[in-house]
Amino acid sequence: MKLQQLRYIVEVLNNNLNVSATADSLFTSQPGISKQVRMLEDELGIQIFGRSGKHLTHVTQAGHEVIRISADILSKVEGIKSVASEYTQPDEGKLRIATTHTQARYALPEVISGFVKKYDKVSLHMYQGTPAQISDAAAKGEADFAIATESLHLYNDLIMLPCYHWNRSIIVRKDHPLAKLENLTIEDVAAYSLVTYVFGFTGRSVLDKAFQRANLKPKIVFTATDADVIKTYVRLGVGIGVVATMAIDPEQDKDLVVLDASHLFEQSTTKIGFRRGTFLRGYMFDFIERFAPHLNRDIVTKAMLLKNNDEIENLIGDITLPVR
Numbered sequence: 001m002k003l004q005q006l007r008y009i010v011e012v013l014n015n016n017l018n019v020s021a022t023a024d025s026l027f028t029s030q031p032g033i034s035k036q037v038r039m040l041e042d043e044l045g046i047q048i049f050g051r052s053g054k055h056l057t058h059v060t061q062a063g064h065e066v067i068r069i070s071a072d073i074l075s076k077v078e079g080i081k082s083v084a085s086e087y088t089q090p091d092e093g094k095l096r097i098a099t100t101h102t103q104a105r106y107a108l109p110e111v112i113s114g115f116v117k118k119y120d121k122v123s124l125h126m127y128q129g130t131p132a133q134i135s136d137a138a139a140k141g142e143a144d145f146a147i148a149t150e151s152l153h154l155y156n157d158l159i160m161l162p163c164y165h166w167n168r169s170i171i172v173r174k175d176h177p178l179a180k181l182e183n184l185t186i187e188d189v190a191a192y193s194l195v196t197y198v199f200g201f202t203g204r205s206v207l208d209k210a211f212q213r214a215n216l217k218p219k220i221v222f223t224a225t226d227a228d229v230i231k232t233y234v235r236l237g238v239g240i241g242v243v244a245t246m247a248i249d250p251e252q253d254k255d256l257v258v259l260d261a262s263h264l265f266e267q268s269t270t271k272i273g274f275r276r277g278t279f280l281r282g283y284m285f286d287f288i289e290r291f292a293p294h295l296n297r298d299i300v301t302k303a304m305l306l307k308n309n310d311e312i313e314n315l316i317g318d319i320t321l322p323v324r
Helices: 003-014 019-026 030-044 061-088 101-107 109-118 131-139 186-190 204-213 227-235 282-291 297-305 309-317
Strands: 049-052 055-059 093-099 122-128 145-148 158-166 168-173 193-197 219-224 240-244 256-260 268-275
Touching (some): 003 019, 019 030, 055 061, 093 131, 093 282, 101 109, 101 122, 101 145, 109 282, 131 145, 131 268, 145 282, 158 297, 158 309, 168 227, 186 204, 193 227, 219 227, 227 240, 282 297, 297 309
Parallel strands (some): 093 122, 093 145, 193 219, 193 240
Antiparallel strands (some): 145 268, 158 268, 168 256
């Protein structure tokens, strides 16, 4: 049994059983992967993958267990390398962050600016995607940190740390009837066409729940993953916008009227997540604390020792989270 074989079967699953795509991602040949997978199956005396001719069709029950353990082994191997690097090259390495556009555009710039100035030998990579893609990247080890508001709860193998609360604002053109309204209600919002986030993005589910509680159906005419795109279509008169308050720039958006909607919707919580068993380098602890100052090294270390995310919530529960 070789580590290379374990890596192959994990990546085959990550590439949806497409051996050709797996070969491309690992910069090797398709026949080579197929041969090594067969050799591993012969050694273990089981089938890891079901087949139809030359094509892989599914993962067997035994295969799921083998791949799960293989992923843990590969993660621990990476952890060993990280331990060595922490002592030989403490300020060198890489940091991969998966997040949404809103976090990348509005919450992270100042954090990353300070981080790269201090750790100029750390290669920082940022991936943007849907919350589900972000969580999946962290769960598979393709990202060190996942930063998002939604979907992180789907992955129990991630340690999830609450960072800050946030809420929403309604944005309208200056000539819109709501522009001069003082006491905004959910009925007022429901009366107009809405431009907002795609479902599953940036707390969108909270918005939908607010309308459901009021027995109202929102008139959503346009959705986007990017707050700046939402603003563009509000300016065009497509509808009124519902965006994260932190996505509003007082200078750049001064042509729009901003109406506080925090009393209409439950606040959302952005979290940072990483795989259980991950060895955090010193600069990783520093990044977390820069993003969420209450998450110092002591708190994060304690959270890593807890059994589940409910216990982590209790640990963080006594700390007042900032609101953005």
